[in-house]
Amino acid sequence: MAWVDVDNASVDIPIFDSKSMSFKARVATLCRRLGGFGEDGASYEIVHALKNVSFRLKDGDRVGLIGRNGCGKTTLLRTIAGIYEPTAGQVRVSGETCAILDLMLGMDMDATGIENIYLRGYAVGMSRKAIGDIESEIADFTELGAHLNYPVRTYSAGMVLRLAFSASLMTPHDIMLLDEVIGVGDANFMQKARARLDDVLARSRIVVVASHSVDLLESMCNKGIYLRDGCLVECASIGETVSAYRRDIAVGAA
Amino acid sequence: MMPVPGDHHRVSSPPKQQYSSDIHVYGGSEATKYAAALGDILEGLRRYEFWSSLAWNDVRARYRRSVIGEFWLTISLGIFVLSVGTVYALLMNIPISEYLPHLTIGYTFWLLFSSLVMEGCQTFIAGSSSLRHHRTPLTALVLRNVNRAFIAFAHNLFVLAVVLATFGPRQNWAFFLVIPALALWGLNGMWLTMVVGIVCARFRDVPQIVVNLMQVLFLITPVLWSEKGAPETLQKIAFLNPLTHFLAIAREPLLGQAGQAISWLAVGAVTIAGWAIAISALRLCRSRIPYWV
Numbered sequence: 061m062a063w064v065d066v067d068n069a070s071v072d073i074p075i076f077d078s079k080s081m082s083f084k085a086r087v088a089t090l091c092r093r094l095g096g097f098g099e100d101g102a103s104y105e106i107v108h109a110l111k112n113v114s115f116r117l118k119d120g121d122r123v124g125l126i127g128r129n130g131c132g133k134t135t136l137l138r139t140i141a142g143i144y145e146p147t148a149g150q151v152r153v154s155g156e157t158c159a160i161l162d163l164m165l166g167m168d169m170d171a172t173g174i175e176n177i178y179l180r181g182y183a184v185g186m187s188r189k190a191i192g193d194i195e196s197e198i199a200d201f202t203e204l205g206a207h208l209n210y211p212v213r214t215y216s217a218g219m220v221l222r223l224a225f226s227a228s229l230m231t232p233h234d235i236m237l238l239d240e241v242i243g244v245g246d247a248n249f250m251q252k253a254r255a256r257l258d259d260v261l262a263r264s265r266i267v268v269v270a271s272h273s274v275d276l277l278e279s280m281c282n283k284g285i286y287l288r289d290g291c292l293v294e295c296a297s298i299g300e301t302v303s304a305y306r307r308d309i310a311v312g313a314a
Numbered sequence: 315m316m317p318v319p320g321d322h323h324r325v326s327s328p329p330k331q332q333y334s335s336d337i338h339v340y341g342g343s344e345a346t347k348y349a350a351a352l353g354d355i356l357e358g359l360r361r362y363e364f365w366s367s368l369a370w371n372d373v374r375a376r377y378r379r380s381v382i383g384e385f386w387l388t389i390s391l392g393i394f395v396l397s398v399g400t401v402y403a404l405l406m407n408i409p410i411s412e413y414l415p416h417l418t419i420g421y422t423f424w425l426l427f428s429s430l431v432m433e434g435c436q437t438f439i440a441g442s443s444s445l446r447h448h449r450t451p452l453t454a455l456v457l458r459n460v461n462r463a464f465i466a467f468a469h470n471l472f473v474l475a476v477v478l479a480t481f482g483p484r485q486n487w488a489f490f491l492v493i494p495a496l497a498l499w500g501l502n503g504m505w506l507t508m509v510v511g512i513v514c515a516r517f518r519d520v521p522q523i524v525v526n527l528m529q530v531l532f533l534i535t536p537v538l539w540s541e542k543g544a545p546e547t548l549q550k551i552a553f554l555n556p557l558t559h560f561l562a563i564a565r566e567p568l569l570g571q572a573g574q575a576i577s578w579l580a581v582g583a584v585t586i587a588g589w590a591i592a593i594s595a596l597r598l599c600r601s602r603i604p605y606w607v
Contacts, residue, residue, distance in 0.1 A: 146341035171375075182361075
């Protein structure tokens, strides 16, 4: 039984511009504060990326994450994955999580395709043995053949995507978190990739997908979460969530 | 079956596959922070394959497409100690056979220290893609840095061995003290990387400050010179400089001496103090690092 329990979680992200990031600026702020010159003392800005978000997910939930750019979709995925620990509130997760936020993560352009498969596997916490077990399966899936022994910088953009997709999406996890990863490569590979994605997701317990493609989410998900400016607006069936989102767009509020 | 806290849904289907029942809690009370810091260290150690493969990849990446590869490290060290060693021995009027082993050991360990610190500053900044895409233990990135520094160090051992075989004294039992000395260097490399890595992730001016401090430190540490016969002021400064003692515990065994007890004590004290600082820093900043990089 896998579950996710997000309890009143808020995430504040500090934005250090080059000035406030420096030691000099910190010292200057400190001096101002000590001197009582009336500055408020905040030396950097804070973006409230998630505000008091609460919801629960359970086994079998296929969740579509909807909202405009910058509404906190990726931040929410990062929070569930334990990358961003909430500034306030709590996130409790039962089960192993796999977040695929960027297919190109950790790709070393000068390393070979095979080396990259291993680097990726280690990054997500797999052992050498576990990667070895699926190495040939991944290699077959990429259809890159002998190219896998060449440095990735010699690949075309489409080949890099094939490798990235294959290396990222081979094994199911209890909880899969995806950020706009659907739709890679040429038409032929895309069909194959979609089939693989469906298969991996079917074998995972909880899936959360962030996407701008409402139609895609409606076809994949049974549940929806709609975020607006870091606030949870709707967490219901995918149909209800999508209509809430569409209503907002219609009145220009989304 | 794991109950969901306050769950109203009825649990129906049995588990379909092997499933780990660990519950991960993110955010929350101060009390859990120490546990989280220690958990980070243990998880970091456990991810051996992750940090060792990254460390090797880093070393290889630097010398990719070069025929001699990472042995350029060895060659540049060899040229440095031979040229500087000869000139300084003549300048300071010391026999080359005495000066060269002293300089070679000192400089090899200085290079180790310098790469631990200078690359340590970039540990978390360079690891930002891991940190921002997966939950990655900070300790794993720290170990990647320590491992990488020791890989470079291992390449330099060749020069060290040649110099010692040619000019060094006959080795005795004291040689084996190199083993605890290296272990202490490794332990200290870990806390040092953790601390400078965290500070530099937050304050991006610090790497520049560190570069300048390193120059000063190089001069006040007996790498090129020896405490023996140095002016008294310099001797005092060297004695108060912890790095002097770190060099001593590694250098003396290779020159056939056990080294002074005070050096071993100083290194032990620094190790304990440093780890205390590193664990506190980890406790306070661990969860903030992904936000800073």
